[in-house]
Amino acid sequence: MNAAGSRTAGRRTTVHRRTLAVGALATALITGLAGCSGSGETGPSGAPGARKGQAAAPESAVRLIGDGSTAFTGAQPHQPTWQRMKPGQKPPQFVVFSWDGAGEDSQKLFSHFRKVGKKYNATMTYFLSGVYLLPEEKSKLYDPPQHSAGRSDIGFNDTEGIRATVRELRGAWQEGNEIGTHFNGHFCGPESGVGNWSVDDWKSEISQAKSFVKNWKTNSGLKAEQPLPFDYDKELVGARTPCLEGRKNFVQAASQLGFRYDTSGVNDQIWPEKDNGLWDLSMQLVPVPGRAFQTLAMDYNFLVNQSGTTQGDPAKHQFWGNQMRDGLVQAFDRSYQGNRAPLIIGNHFESWNGGTYMRAIEETISTVCVKKDVKCVSFRQLADWLDAQDPAVLAKMRTLKVGEAPPGGWATFLAPQPVPPAKQNAQQDVKQNAKHDS
Template sequence: MLRSYRVLAFSLASFAAAGVAFADPPKAPAVAPPKPKQIVLISFDAAREISQWQRSRALAKRTGAHFTYFLSCVFLLSPDTRQQYSGPGKTAGKSNVGFAASKQDVADRLEQVRLAAAEGHDIGSHACGHFDGKAWSKADWLAEFASVRRIFENAYAINGIPEPAGWHDFAHHALVGFRAPYLSTNKALYEALPQAGFQYDASGVSKGPALPPTVKGTMRFALPLVPEGPKAKSVVAMDYNLYVRHSGGTEKPAMAAEFTERAYEAFRAAFDAQYSGKRLPLELGFHFTLMNDGAYWTALERFAGEVCVKADVECISFRDYAARRRADTTKETVGG
């Protein structure tokens, strides 16, 4: 046995003399930190048609998603109560999008709002009369927001509809987010938002998915530009913008299947880029209007049915995302 050790020692010494290097033992591969969940933020503007409330809530139940509904408060006023609203510089009872069809229509919509909120969805504001506020002053914006809150909180009483228990308290605290009609903003809006009690704004447009900054207490979300169509031209990730891109803003129902496929492919490509990349939140915007024979809602349902059900994807509301970001910031501040 001793002779064997001597032979081994001699051999090692010979290798060393010959300049033969021995490799270090292999290191354990570095473990990459787990990726955060992919966030998808889906919202609806105006929130008028009862059937679309029902359809969107059914989609949410199938996929586990939570949506944000930016409600225009004129849809909580009937033809008999429309005089309750007057926009900045406008006479009473005027609106760019009309009013509710009837007292019963208001009651049905309020019921959908209550059901959606109970199911965890976010009810935000899309102002009232869908006027372009780019030239409004801070006082104008504050007046519009005062109308929003007064009509929302008192919708049952204004329309002579029996008010369910708990409505007023819910309505007083529910509206924490805002999206401007036409995505039209100005400096005065952002001065007015925190004073009016809004925590986030979703009126922006960005070059692509991005983390929303918080500026003077208001978190600012932005709909991204996403590649779309055969030439991959950028378009705002909203159904109306696709509608204008595809058919010039006029109905072409015969081409609905083609438009559905194009919209779906744009949504999915934008999602896949983030899912495989930095996982920045992806925002997609819709209206309750069924443009091009519902092409964009059909695309949304296919998209949500594929991605919102993934274990590492969350389709959540603006409100919940903003609350999570604020909580994370608080933890970092206190060193937790």
């Protein structure tokens, strides 16, 4: 990229290095490292399971923020209105499709998957890399923790790349999608990666990621462009760390800064719980059809297990894409028919191995998002639903193992619990005292 030049080159050099590093672990490769990278608005459609979304604020109500790079435009359109589940009610099947890096380049994958989302009534989370809104000539504005100013393992952008990325971010948000962060320079590895960052380092990185979004007009010179239609200080509530590294200290920093979730861990397909006040919406292990192990639900991890390179044997491209699609659908089915735990899927706007993983994702979306009781949502929307539920009910659902259907069915498993005798007596005492006082 660079829109199309240095940004892609920088990303793919980094991906190649990660591929070789993980390839050395070829016999294990159950999880691998999560490789991460980045890469006309049309009318919005309703979010899955949503009531009709609020209309965007009239233009007269738009309030520019700072240099006009962002603006307050009212409540985000097309958001679901969640209710607490009734006793005995079967939970929806949530699926989250998310994108690391989230920039628009010559491949036009960001704009393509916006169309896919609208077609299948799926909202998604786009994790923006802040440096994709920073032009190469302003690279020194980025002062990464433990690295020299102007350093980035995924490069920066150019004016047209920034213009295209902002256009897609604007349209994505107006359609109900979430804009999170994938931070900035994407530093991975044991020696100089984000795994070595302190809590204060993460706070600096988050602050800079916000700054690049809040000042893209000044930094790029694109003063005539429309603002992003949200206040990023309020919009930004979750993230995925580069290569899933550095999560422990990031979660501490994010918790102090008011984030609501993190998706940087590795977990099985079970119901989530909170960690340090944040919903732990970790990446998940899913089947690799025909193989005796599982891998992360991410294009990069399937690639590592299949070709170990972004340019594998063209004769195997179709098979590899089918294998990923079938693994994701199998993971979906075991939740859908079993414990109904949300399925978390991560991807990159890349054409690795001939674009076969992009095809796999699109076919997965078209297969699962149209099914009954399925909600293809953003992480923020999933966190909203979790917050609306009875914590005791969520705790009980967390006792179900991967693919385990509730004993006796959902109506029995989540039936109202009888009040213990001691509590009944206490309640009766309260009623009697209240009656006496009146």
